[in-house]
Amino acid sequence: MDATLLAQQGIDWRPVIDGHFIPKDPRDLLRQNVTSGLRYMVGATSHDGSIYTLPFAGIPPTVARQLHLAKNYALGEYRFTTESAAIAFARSTITEYGLIQDPMDPLDLLTRATQQNTDFLFGMPAEESARLNEVGGATTYKYTLSVRYGYPLSYFPKAPSIRAEHFDTAIPFFGVFEEHPDVYSLTAEEMELNRAIRRYVANFAKNGNPNVGDPVTVQWPEYTASSRQFMNLDTPTTVETFDRERQYLFATEVLPAIVRVGKEADEARALSSKGKKCKKKGSKMGKSPRSKKD
Template sequence: MKVKEILLSLIVLTLPLLAIGQTKKETAPPIVAGKGIATVSTESGTVRGYIHNGTFTFKGIPYAKAERFMAPSKPDSWTGVRSSMSYGPVCPMDITTTVNDEIEFPFHHDWGYTNENCLSLNVWTPHLTDAKKRPVMVWLHGGGFTGGSSVELPSYDGENLTKKGDVVIVTVNHRLNILGFLDLSAYGEKYKSSANAGLLDLVAALQWVKQNIAQFGGDPGNVTIFGQSGGGGKVTCLMNAPSAKGLFHKAIVQSGSYITNFTERELAQKVSAALLNELHLQPNQIDSLQTISYERLNAAGKKALRHVSDGMKAEGLPAFGLGWGPIHDGNFLPYQPTEPAAMALSKDIPLLVGSTKNEFTPFVPGTRDITMDGAKANLQKKYGDKTEAYLAAVKKAYPETVKPSDYIDIDFNFRPLTVRQANGKAVPGAAPVYMYLFTWQSPVLDGAYKAMHCMEIPFVFDNISRCEEMTGGGQEAHILADKMSRAWIAFARTGNPNHKGLPNWPQYTSENGATMILDNVNQMKNNPDKELLQIATGKSL
């Protein structure tokens, strides 16, 4: 036998023996949970979460406790290890019992389970305590000030954003509607904090973050609050709250710039008086409100709001939008948002603010399949002899406009208010403001959803795969999500959203109107829709 053949034979015989002597490298399973896994000490006690695909995940951690209409206080401490592996309860609210099938399809709501003891939060982190301090991003959910929760939409899951940016994500549940915003201060010192109890909860959550987040690998000195719709409104409220100053360092408002003033205390107290009347209670029976069922309280509260609203209309006073929300109570919210003292509170807070191109307009009946003649007739009723100028302004602002519906379903509610908030914040000597406009059009259901309200959230959280019903889950969506999530992460880290994947994003001023257009092609434009907004709103912004 030749030498070469002998060597080849030895190799063939030896390989199986080598394989026997080697151990196959095992990969970690997607879920790692059990004793001693993802265990963290907090001020109140030790919590145990789990690890999912390498991300440490904790859910339902109590950050405070509160009696009905009372200010929150620190949660009860516990001994041993508290399991924190599933979401906590959500605030009681009006849960829908019927849905519009096509509208519900992209949202995939999870209504959770309700309990008034709902002050809990959730944390996602790449690593637990180590030498590295990571930016912390605290998400405030939408739903106005009456509904929603940290678990309501699949886009709220923080795992992908945590992985993408080496940041710590926190999402929060708090008191809403009549439980969070019923002003009973006229009935004694006991209820002095009732007017904005739901916002006091958020301050308590931020205090928890300050005191505990280092144990989860986060930097309490670099906290960004961000929220969409009602969550964006809550961000605005906290920017106006002296007790929240120092608890966060950057702010992001997504389609939530609608808080231009807080309900005056006098009006809020009329609602409370009407509530007592609905329940046939005297002022000296005010403590009864703490024990009646939520269902009865909620029903009476809605009647009280209608009663006060009807009274205002009868007096010729504006009553549109009267509902549960932030109250100018002189204490938690001592100023109206436009007062110089209020603006000074957030002067040093960088702001990222924007909205979506279409918001709620895709759901207006009769717009989806409208013809061009129908669109022009629709516009003629609104703009009269300015119709042609309007059509030209749409084409100038959005050169990609093709379908007749594209001319009539542009949002003119959130966008002007976004510009207004940015203009008010972008003053000489203040922290920078950055503006965006999300125009990406979803291909789902023949393009019916467009850039609707909430459409940008899966992109911010890099959760396209979790939200395929909304985004379609295609490559273009994933590419844009990568760019947007990196911008939000960069802003949370430094106060500046710029990164290599986007064109240069300059600071916004009322003069330059610098706006990042977020779409398949990202573009920086100055005052991209100024003429259009002037025609649509009838005023210069």
């Protein structure tokens, strides 16, 4: 399905504020410390955004196509009526990720575009959620699944620059490799990683701490504002520190600011249009029968 059609259909996967189950914007709820005392685990895969980048990239992939996709995403997601707002959103996004010259090397373009979609739709929301929950008093554990599982080339070839994709979480979390050994031919190291991930999740579910219960080799650190540490689920598994503050600020401050300005432009345009209609209607009503006849 083309991204333009997705935008026209107005697909919106954001939380729905219904006044009951989600009474306010999730960010506002987190700022009110509603998670105080809770235990929270959050994360994403290293290349979650490939599910959107690769199918829509085009053959060959071009910067112009990425601009088109980003603009239509903005139109569909934010319902802009002023097209310039969507264009500003798209241009700032592709510029931030170095998608400037057209044509670009196809592999470089796909790598950058995938990172952009991963950050914007998965990675940075997970980082923001970890930060807000930690500030709100939750004991927080953050991860990134970055292991590169291989598939048979006849089934689903994986691009050279891609490691863990969106649906790869089903392999360690739900054990689909056991049901489909013909598709997932895992190495001994990958099998051990899957077992370790299950131990972490089971420990967290039972004890509120991924390190307590079944023995684990690498201690999963609690996410704090001072450390920004998370578990990198790979072979081998390592503890990493979040070091992409610029991209985080771009996703959580710059783009929302562009959206706000675009919405303000939409509102001003709507008010102006309404004022012109009222003025025109008032002008017609004010005419006398004689003037109408004349």
